[in-house]
Amino acid sequence: MNNFNTIFALSPHTDDVELGAGGTIAKWIEEGKEVFYVAFSIAEKSIPEGLPKNILEKECKQATKALGISENNLFIYKFPVRDFPKFRQEILEILIDLRDKLQPALVLLPSLKDIHQDHHTIAEEGIRAFKYTSILSYELPWNLFNFEPSLFTTLQKRYIDKKVEAIKCYQSQKHRNYASEEFFYGLARIRGVQINAQYAEAFEVIRWIIM
Numbered sequence: 474m475n476n477f478n479t480i481f482a483l484s485p486h487t488d489d490v491e492l493g494a495g496g497t498i499a500k501w502i503e504e505g506k507e508v509f510y511v512a513f514s515i516a517e518k519s520i521p522e523g524l525p526k527n528i529l530e531k532e533c534k535q536a537t538k539a540l541g542i543s544e545n546n547l548f549i550y551k552f553p554v555r556d557f558p559k560f561r562q563e564i565l566e567i568l569i570d571l572r573d574k575l576q577p578a579l580v581l582l583p584s585l586k587d588i589h590q591d592h593h594t595i596a597e598e599g600i601r602a603f604k605y606t607s608i609l610s611y612e613l614p615w616n617l618f619n620f621e622p623s624l625f626t627t628l629q630k631r632y633i634d635k636k637v638e639a640i641k642c643y644q645s646q647k648h649r650n651y652a653s654e655e656f657f658y659g660l661a662r663i664r665g666v667q668i669n670a671q672y673a674e675a676f677e678v679i680r681w682i683i684m
């Protein structure tokens with residue numbers, strides 16, 4: 474059942490995947506799975522004053538490297554932040570193209586309940602493109618009024634350490650309320666306690682195919 478060797482992690486903006494599934498990805502890479510990271514925006518319009526507009530691209534390269542993702546497996550597209558709903562079809566075509574080339578067995582994407590319009594667009598178009606694939610939604614609590622954790626990955630502390638290390642690469646985002654070690658260790662402990670483990674990340678099962 475854990476036979477997913479090729480995994481796509483869809484990140485609306487650079488950093489969403491690290492925030493939602495960084496520990497799990499670090500674990501899977503250690504297990505030898507092939508993880509592709511696909512980001513759709515470097516959010517040039519949202520960069521704090523005084524920083525280069527492409528800083529998130531640089532930070533994303535560092536963060537994905539910290540998780541162990543190969544640079545060859547990193548795809549960064551530059552759709553304008555907050556405008557993804559206008560680019561649905563282009564986004565869908567990119568996803569279908571990548572799907573046909575790389576044929577992942579498992580796809581991670583945001584929750585359909587995520588209230589950010591860009592996250593929601595990636596969730597919807599991702600489900601459309603990968604309807605014959607196992608799909609899990611990752612947890613970004615500040616954008617979710619509801620989240621139903623239905624799948625957990627148990628994680629040793631070193632995987633949360635890697636997740637935190639990756640998140641710290643995003644120096645341009647350190648003003649965000651959630652950008653703190655305390656928050657991510659705390660959330661991983663909550664999810665761990667729910668399954669009687671030390672640490673965990675939780676996901677919603679959108680589709681689960683057992684071969």
Ligand SMILES: [Zn+2]
Nearest residue numbers: 485486489592
């Ligand atoms: Zn985002």
